[in-house]
Amino acid sequence: MTNEESELLYTNPYWRILIYGALIFAALLFLLPLYVMFTTSFKTLSEIRLGNMLSLPQAFTIQPWIDAWGEACIGLTCKGISGYFKNSILMVVPAVAISTILGAFNGYILTKWTFPGHKLVFGLMLFGCFIPFQVVLIPSALILGKMGIANSVFGLIFIHVTYGIGFTTLFFRNYYYVFPTELIKAAMIDGAGFFRIFFRILLPSSGPIIVVTVIWQFTNIWNDFLFGVSFTSGAQVPITVALNNLANSSTGVKEYNVHMAAAILAAAPTLIVYILAGKYFVRGLMAGSIKG
Amino acid sequence: MSFLEVKNLVKTFGSTEVLKGINLNLAEGKFLVLVGPSGCGKSTLLNLIAGLNNITAGEILINDKVVNNIHPGKRNIAMVFQSYALYPNMTVGKNISFGLEIRKVSKEQVQVKTLEVAKMLQIDHLLDRKPAQLSGGQRQRVAMGRALVRDPDLFLFDEPLSNLDAKLRVDMRTEIKKLHQTLKATIVYVTHDQIEALTLADYVAVMYGGEIQQFGSPHDIYNQPDNLFVANFMGSPSMNFIDGTIQKDANNLIIVIKENGRTIQLPITLPNTAIGNYVDKKVILGLRPEGINLFRDDSDDEKMGVDCKIEVIEPTGADTYAVLSFNNEEILARMRPERAIDLKETEKFTFNMNKAVFFDPETEQRIG
Numbered sequence: 001m002t003n004e005e006s007e008l009l010y011t012n013p014y015w016r017i018l019i020y021g022a023l024i025f026a027a028l029l030f031l032l033p034l035y036v037m038f039t040t041s042f043k044t045l046s047e048i049r050l051g052n053m054l055s056l057p058q059a060f061t062i063q064p065w066i067d068a069w070g071e072a073c074i075g076l077t078c079k080g081i082s083g084y085f086k087n088s089i090l091m092v093v094p095a096v097a098i099s100t101i102l103g104a105f106n107g108y109i110l111t112k113w114t115f116p117g118h119k120l121v122f123g124l125m126l127f128g129c130f131i132p133f134q135v136v137l138i139p140s141a142l143i144l145g146k147m148g149i150a151n152s153v154f155g156l157i158f159i160h161v162t163y164g165i166g167f168t169t170l171f172f173r174n175y176y177y178v179f180p181t182e183l184i185k186a187a188m189i190d191g192a193g194f195f196r197i198f199f200r201i202l203l204p205s206s207g208p209i210i211v212v213t214v215i216w217q218f219t220n221i222w223n224d225f226l227f228g229v230s231f232t233s234g235a236q237v238p239i240t241v242a243l244n245n246l247a248n249s250s251t252g253v254k255e256y257n258v259h260m261a262a263a264i265l266a267a268a269p270t271l272i273v274y275i276l277a278g279k280y281f282v283r284g285l286m287a288g289s290i291k292g
Numbered sequence: 293m294s295f296l297e298v299k300n301l302v303k304t305f306g307s308t309e310v311l312k313g314i315n316l317n318l319a320e321g322k323f324l325v326l327v328g329p330s331g332c333g334k335s336t337l338l339n340l341i342a343g344l345n346n347i348t349a350g351e352i353l354i355n356d357k358v359v360n361n362i363h364p365g366k367r368n369i370a371m372v373f374q375s376y377a378l379y380p381n382m383t384v385g386k387n388i389s390f391g392l393e394i395r396k397v398s399k400e401q402v403q404v405k406t407l408e409v410a411k412m413l414q415i416d417h418l419l420d421r422k423p424a425q426l427s428g429g430q431r432q433r434v435a436m437g438r439a440l441v442r443d444p445d446l447f448l449f450d451e452p453l454s455n456l457d458a459k460l461r462v463d464m465r466t467e468i469k470k471l472h473q474t475l476k477a478t479i480v481y482v483t484h485d486q487i488e489a490l491t492l493a494d495y496v497a498v499m500y501g502g503e504i505q506q507f508g509s510p511h512d513i514y515n516q517p518d519n520l521f522v523a524n525f526m527g528s529p530s531m532n533f534i535d536g537t538i539q540k541d542a543n544n545l546i547i548v549i550k551e552n553g554r555t556i557q558l559p560i561t562l563p564n565t566a567i568g569n570y571v572d573k574k575v576i577l578g579l580r581p582e583g584i585n586l587f588r589d590d591s592d593d594e595k596m597g598v599d600c601k602i603e604v605i606e607p608t609g610a611d612t613y614a615v616l617s618f619n620n621e622e623i624l625a626r627m628r629p630e631r632a633i634d635l636k637e638t639e640k641f642t643f644n645m646n647k648a649v650f651f652d653p654e655t656e657q658r659i660g
């Protein structure tokens with residue numbers, strides 16, 4: 001059954017009203033914080049002090065957004081979150097790209113070029129997916145120090161790639177597992193080698209799983225706080241850590257409107273990625289389970 | 293001179309021995325069919341010839357050159373798979389030309405050759421389609437096209453017709469045979485369908501349990517099966533097997549069969565010296581359905597006539613089969629449809645001993 005032609009089974013109309021009612025109520029409840037964030041970010045501080053959280057902005061202003069992006073003070077510097085946003089972009093793009101490519105190759109090798117012990121290797125990689133972050137913090141810090149990439153975006157890229165490979169390998173392995181091996185054989189007889197088979201035959205058919213992996217990795221790496229706060233400091237921290245610092249560092253009044261604007265800016269990339277590619281995400285997750 | 297040579301080929305997966313010492317010789321331009329039940333190792337053997345799996349022991353020679361360690365892409369072979377294995381992301385044209393492209397054939401040459409092959413297979417109007425937009429029969433043709441376009445030394449087919457419906461399968465079978473006759477290509481063709489094997493082959497190798505049970509012309513395989521397995525597997529409906537004992541009657545050999553309390557004696561008419569060693573010993577008489585017919589008073593040998601109880605009559609169109617009860621087992625007789633009218637419950641049948649084969653019940657090998 002594809003989602004386009006899904007048929008509704010018969011249900012009593014009254015039930016349906018009840019069900020939809022409950023769903024709409026729940027949706028509104030979940031959307032409420034977002035609503036508060038948005039409205040607050042367009043209010044002046046004095047209006048916020050009145051305490052009426054749910055009201056729409058009386059004197060609409062975009063100054064909090066301008067402040068959040070370029071003026072707000074984080075620690076001792078007052079240049080807003082833009083620099084940290086850039087840190088996160090510089091971290092997330094290579095980290096997602098590298099971990100996805102490595103995962104694709106791993107999946108390809110673990111299904112189509114198996115070697116003695118490939119199951120053990122895969123098992124260990126899976127194990128890596130489920131090791132809690134906290135356990136690896138200290139060893140990671142040591143290794144980053146030894147490699148000379150502590151407190152840098154390279155260090156974070158390295159950590160995220162390492163931590164992400166388990167998941168990306170899992171995704172691609174399961175996807176390629178059901179990919180017909182006869183196609184690989186046919187390509188070998190046609191004279192194609194390891195890389196050509198991968199780039200000409202497998203990769204062009206991997207759209208759905210690439211989308212899944214990219215969304216998964218992007219969301220996880222962008223939203224990461226723990227690695228960021230553990231391995232970087234000062235001007236090197238990613239946006240999530242900067243947001244935390246912003247909320248904690250303002251001396252005197254808490255500028256809630258600026259905080260809200262900054263929070264929305266920090267969350268925007270993952271939201272956009274999900275909105276643009278979300279339907280492929282669900283489709284991709286299904287694709288592995290259906291043969292063909 | 294043999295073009296493809298397989299010597300003592302062994303293949304094991306883990307601890308299971310899938311091929312147990314295969315020997316084959318095939319001359320250039322000949323059509324060899326590997327036939328056997330599912331799981332007997334046919335595809336494994338074909339994959340080894342193609343170089344898609346590693347050989348455990350033994351040698352494969354193509355054109356007098358040992359190819360054991362040569363990459364499949366460098367053996368100048370082509371293979372057609374059961375699933376067709378068309379590249380889903382490429383058009384039909386690209387599917388056909390992929391191999392040429394890799395071999396750095398010039399663009400114009402690729403175009404000319406692709407079109408030529410596509411025309412030959414009548415798929416030239418489909419060149420821009422993707423495999424998903426094709427019917428099963430069309431996909432099959434594309435898979436063939438991909439093999440033909442490279443003009444290889446050796447064609448390997450792994451059950452290429454088994455995903456087609458019955459009518460199309462028969463048509464394609466004829467077409468493959470025609471192709472072989474025009475191209476004079478050397479072909480190794482795997483199937484589990486014994487009719488396909490007998491129709492297509494110059495030589496048939498019947499496989500079972502990782503071993504070649506018999507290698508020979510379709511005629512030999514059908515008429516002189518080496519053992520009970522081959523006799524039973526090849527031919528449809530399959531051969532009848534009847535237990536009996538060889539005896540000497542004056543100077544002639546006869547086979548004595550006990551059937552439901554009566555004793556039937558049939559003459560042994562074939563010049564078969566080996567059967568002389570079986571006097572007073574048990575043998576299995578093998579007789580195909582076409583070797584058992586309604587008795588004709590005017591022409592048939594009285595000594596070969598046996599009264600049999602008819603259980604069921606099965607018309608199939610061209611022929612009609614009678615299921616006879618024989619020692620509480622069923623044996624099959626064939627007759628022309630026009631003679632299968634007004635049959636009594638018991639009729640006299642001719643057991644045509646000129647077409648009989650005998651097997652040793654211990655070794656299951658053919659005697660003689």
Ligand SMILES: Nc1ncnc2c1ncn2[C@@H]1O[C@H](COP(=O)(O)OP(=O)(O)O)[C@@H](O)[C@H]1O
Nearest residue numbers: 305306310328329330331332333334335336337
């Ligand atoms: N990669 C493999 N690993 C383990 N066993 C295999 C493998 N490939 C084939 N086999 C086994 O080898 C036997 C022969 O298989 P195959 O050559 O595919 O048979 P056929 O093509 O005659 O049906 C089967 O019992 C099958 O289970």
Ligand SMILES: [Mg+2]
Nearest residue numbers: 334335336451
């Ligand atoms: Mg097979």
